Amino acid sequence: MLRVAFASVSRSRVDQHFGAAEAFAIYDIGADRSALVAVGEFPEEAMDGRHSESRLAAKVDFLAGCAAVFVLAIGASAIKQLMAQGIQPLRVNDTDGIPELIREVSTAMKAGGLPWVDRALAQQAKSASAERFEQMENEGWQG
Secondary structure, three states: OEEEEEEOOOOOEOOOOOOOOOEEEEEEEOOOOEEEEEEEEOOHHHHOOOOHHHHHHHHHHHOOOOOEEEEOOOOHHHHHHHHHOOOEEEEOOOOOEHHHHHHHHHHHHHHOOOHHHHHHHHHHHHHHHHHHHHHHHHOOOOO
């Protein structure tokens, strides 16, 4: 499963610029299924008075654990912050529906073809392997 976010107020299309996004929908996507797992809302009035960098930080923090975030547009500072957290920003058109993007990610998980999906799956496998070795060591396993 990959956790993927979509900058969307409508919850049906990617319709937000990252920095100005008022909402994100986060999905867990697998090769054969997906599920909405979280919705984060950042209404302008709640963010009022906050410096733009702290607004970005709040959004990046909310997206922790995501492999990617789909947006209409994104600035350099946001890209840098997301990449530092291992989150791949992806720009799409305002005609791209979330269900279609989910199918695209799901298909890539089965057949490959999207480099960011391949990297995210490889990173997950590497992390799972490292966690397993740590668990074995904690259990007192001797090789």
